[in-house]
Amino acid sequence: MTRYRFLLSPTWLGWLAVCVGFAVACVFLGQWQLDRREQAMQDINRVVSNYDEEPTPYAEVRETFHQPHADDEWTVTTMRGQYLSEDVRLVRNRGHSGAVGYEQVMPFQIDGGDVVVISRGWLPTDSTDASLPAYMPEPPRGEIELTVRLKPAEPEIDRGAPEGQLASLDLVDYEQQLGREIVTGAYGLMAEEDPAPAEQPRPLARPQLDEGPHLSYSMQWYAFGLLGFIGWGYAARLTARNRDLDLIAEEEGGRERAAGVASAGVSKQDRLREARRIRRLRAGRASDEDVEDAWVEERLGSR
Template structure:
């Protein structure tokens, strides 16, 4: 562990602290992606639960158009009444099938009550010559109409001006103030069908996609990024320790180079010897080192088994044996 003592220096502790801060930031970003995935799953569950259900009479769900909850979105409703076509409005900058256009809003007076519900009849493309106007403006059916619509919560106000006859969002409070009528404040209806059907109608908005998005994979990537910071710190520490060992081996080799040259030792053997000496000092001997030390000791005790040793070699081996004992 002594070779990694440098990890306790301020420099390396500072880099470790940066890795910790980076990991914390990555964890927050990963949790943010998980939260977005949960929101997407909630929207998918609402579509699955409500979108294709049988229509419910308006009288049974009237309170939902006054103050709906998130779980009530897409509730299918059937209602009878009459369009107030003179109060038609357009909501600008509405996306549909990759294009930007308008959503046509018309108040709908419910029969047998004083309620007026905002109905979105669908999407209109912009005029090719004048982008501030829709390409066409279909009129709603006259007289009594039976509607099937899906509940959508009213949208918040947007701090953005709109031309006369248009709204920046489906803000029922602003709509009510502009036409001077009390509209159901909490929700509006997204028209699915009209009876009688008109000759021309806006394009119906597409069914919401049941796609949770890539949020789960993004969250896993952020966790991986946080872990990579520590892996990079550890890898840098290992490289630094190795460089220190090599520098130490070169110093040892330089101090003993005269002795090795006198004994006729090759450069490769000197490097191998320097690494072996480093293992001796650290006490991390390999099986080969222990076997060599044992053989050398017995060769000194029985000179007839081998040739006469050089004094320099004998001194070196004595030091190695003392290190192993």
């Protein structure tokens, strides 16, 4: 192991420490990607489990609207009552099919007491005034039956909104604006209104069942961490080989000087090339050119 003793020098140990630090960072980044994939898989499983299930009457899932669990998202339920259309709001900056517009929300008074916020769908912005929707459809009048999917309330964001609009579906903020009690744990994403109105907002798209590239990204980070050690080892091997070549060149130079052969005018590059040739001959990996050179030297030496 004396050939690699230089690895114990402060310089090489320092580079090894850099590789270790880089590998640790890559492991954390790879785990972060795996955690993101796990979250994506949980979201997909909720969609698969709940999105297309038969609807459940609101009375049976009332508590989930008040205190929803993550697994309750997309639960399908039916409710009867009427819209409180005078309290309609527009949620700003909502994306849909690559465009940004508004989400129309309004309270729905359920027969029996609770007031649940319903998102009726998405509205494009006006082509001449982007601060307004292109149209504002009216909800059905009187008592109707809704089929909705449960969505947990969104957190408060540090951003204001003009009068009649919301920065997010923060139901506590909505309740304060209305001055009346509403269910603040979750809202309903409208799937069907019966009877259907003449004009409706555009329904929001079904959630994508795509886990994303997180698994491949995590594997890439782990590979990057391993490549650091591979690079360090490869550099160590090159350094050891070059040191061996220098040693061979020095030995050959010493023999030439001992034999009285002048080495003046021979460049270091030529000496290294000769050292590499000698090394290949010793290792039994001589090329055709090496064999030919050795044959010529043998014939010249025999004269």
